[in-house]
Amino acid sequence: AAGVIQSPRHLIKEKRETATLKCYPIPRHDTVYWYQQGPGQDPQFLISFYEKMQSDKGSIPDRFSAQQFSDYHSELNMSSLELGDSALYFCASRPWTSYNEQFFGPGTRLTVL
């Protein structure tokens, strides 16, 4: 079965650089979520989108922005990277019509040096 695809899987950046993470949801899933998971921590909700519009906002820094495109894929743009941004970034998707579980991608490991 198709799963959530994230790219890149690993990314190394310097402080103050920018990064763009991509997420391709499961087909027919129109809702996308972004999470940040620091070492040894639980996933923290950043932001979500439904039908290309932001549906909810969590603890996303102002330096980050995201959007969902017409094909439902989403991109998380991160600017002025800081050492503390090093983490696993997960994307999850689900169909809006269902209150069921979110399906997670494999994550992007971002390392800021």
Added chain:
Amino acid sequence: EDQVTQSPEALRLQEGESSSLNCSYTVSGLRGLFWYRQDPGKGPEFLFTLYSAGEEKEKERLKATLTKKESFLHITAPKPEDSATYLCAVQEAGSSASKIIFGSGTRLSIRP
């Protein structure tokens, strides 16, 4: 403030030694409670969704139960491949359906 608390933080068991993981939650109303398994460096893998007190779901050696204030993940005769972090998450009723609140997880280690 809404909270999801998991215990214990870490649990080491001998292969075949059954046990239970706990997830306590404090939300004004529950839309759904989810259990995930997460292996190191990988995304959470969905296990179960529970919606109402008294509900139970099973999958292989795992069984999840739900009361009004907590959920248990029972592991029967575990094997080393069951070693992982088990995350509990809740979705609050009446709020945006977008976000779920995760607990900190229980790191389960099964010794052969």
